[in-house]
Structure formats: structure tokens, C-alpha cells
Amino acid sequence: MKLKVIFLSIAVLTVSIFSFSAPQSIAGEKTGFQWVETEKGITDLKFGDQPVLRYMHAYDTSTDDRAKETYKVFHHVFGPKSGKLITKGPGGLYTHHRGLFMAWNKTGFEGKSLDFWHCTKGAHQRHEKFLKQSADDKSGSMTAEIHWNDAEGKPVVVETRTVTVSKGAAKNSWQIDWSTKLESKRGKITFNGDRQHAGFQFRAAQAVAESKNATYIRPTGYPQDPKPYQVNDSTDPEKHADLGWLAMTYEIDDSRYSVEYLEAPNHPNLSRYSERPYGRFGAFFVAVLSPEKPLEMQYRVIVSEGKAPTQANVQKHYETFLADIAGKK
Secondary structure (H helix, E strand, C coil), X not given: CHHHHHHHHHHHHHHHHHXXXXXXXXXXXXXXXXXXXXXXXXXXXXXXXXXXXXXXXXXXXCCHHHXXXXXXXXXXXECCXXXXXXXXXXXXXXXXXXXXXXXXXXXXECCEEECCCCCCCCCEEEEEEEEEEEECCCEEEEXXXXXXXXXXXXXXXXXXXXXXXXXCCCCCEEEEXXXXXXXXXXXXXEEECCCCCEEEEEEECHHHHHHCCCEEECCCCCCCCCCCCCCCCCCCCCCCECCCXXXXXXEECCEEEEEEEEXXXXXXXXXXXXXXXXXXXXXXXXXXXXXXXXXXXXXXXXXXXXXXXXXXXXXHHHXXXXXXXXXXX
């Protein structure tokens, strides 16, 4: 009997040793990308235990304050090294500016116009459902159906948004590939507005608005002063357009973060770019949508932590982006 107990103990010890040598089992560590529903209406993408992206998709009209907090969907971004939130949510300077987000302040249809940028008069963006979620060691991807609704809750536009994140080529960086298809549910739709209140935009955390330390890197042939280049649409509508890419760099708590905004070349012209010292930047264009002709857009956003990229670095990343788009056709 004693001999059996000894052999049994050795077997258990052997199993334990092999169990702890497996990567997935060491102190409960997790590896690779994974999607986690943190709470209702909040879905996180993590790499191992490190937060990467946060999809904010709650819709709650139980109170006026909660309705204002949830009237549009957006994506938060975390620092690739620090793991800290580096984008802004509700509140702060311009509460409607939130992380990575997309909208037009003048969405015209049926003889009227709705403002999906500020989400006034009941206009709102509502997550309807996930169409797909996947994650492995190389990337994490989600596709969601989002309805741009009027005050009665009827869809004006149906958006199919796919966001895929992988590790960037540079150290301590995330590569975020963003593609969106907008389909009309109300006949002919005109997307209009201005570069300050429309398009696909990134908004840095509120701390950047308080310090106003955002500076910019632009392609050759455009202003090279790192201070924000601010254009008035009413007087200079064709200035600062069709850049192809634009990068912003800023500091939070002594850490430097940089965001490279790369735009596909097949979007409607003019694509007018906007820069602000408080950390909101991106581009907008005028477009017409019909039930027969959806609008498709494609972007790549590279977020890095540490030394800011050079103009040559960003140009190289943009050329890689263009090559990747061409390779998928």
C-alpha cells in the first residue's frame, strides 16, 4: 500500500510540473489577443492581460445624463506600453469628442438634416449586434452593425464597422485597421459639414486639452511647423486637403504617445484635414449615399509609445498601407 501511495505521489508531482510548464497555465497567464466583455456595453480587446482597445457600445436612455453618455459608439485606445487610457470619453472639453469615432454633423435626407456629430434632437448611433469577433496570437478583430437612428429610433444609415488590431512594426505600437461601410435606409443621403465637425477622427485624453501639447507631423509639401495648422472652411475650404496621412504626438504623465492617421486614396475628394492643439484630428469629405451605392472607407491608425516617429517613418508606414490595400484587391 505504501508503495502505491509513493508512486501515486510521484505521478501527481510529475503532472503538476508539466502543468506549470505550459505557457497558458503559468500563474493563470493569458497569451495572444482576446475579446473580453468587461461589463454590459463595454467590450475590451486585450493582448495577454494588457488592455489594447475598448469598444464603447452601450445605449441607455434611462436618464438624460446616461443618454448623453451613450448616444454614440466609439473606440478607446490604451498606451501600448503603459496600458493607460490615452483617448477621451464623455465629458471634458467637447463631450461629443470620443476616442476613435465617425460622424457627419450635416446628414441630409428627405428634405431634412440630422447631426450625428453632436447627436442633437434625438439623433444617435446605436450598436445593434456583433457580426463577428475573432482573436489569436497575431490579431484581434471585430465587426459590428451600427444604426445611425433618428429621434424615433428608425435607422437613417446602417454602418458595418470592422476594426482589426495587431502589433505594429515599431516597438511598443498597435496597428489598428479600420474599415466602414455606410448603407442608406432613407433614399438619397448627403454627408456634409466641415473639417471640425465631420469625418473619421481621433480625440486624445482630456489631459491633452488641459496642457494643449499636441503637435503634428505632415507629409512633404505641407506646412512643417509642428504647431497645429488650423484652417477656416468658410474662407479656405480647399486648403490642407488630400494629405494621405497625418500624425499627432502628445504627452500624458511624462509618457509620449504618437498617432499616425493613414487614409485610403479612393475616398471622395477633397479630403479636408483638421488639427487642434487639444488633441482632436482627422479628415472629412462630402459624399452622397444611395441605397444602390454604399460608401466604403478604409483607414489605418498606428499608435505608438516612446520616441515620436519621423516624417520618413510615417511615409514608409503609409506606403506599406497602400501596398496592403492593393494586395487585397
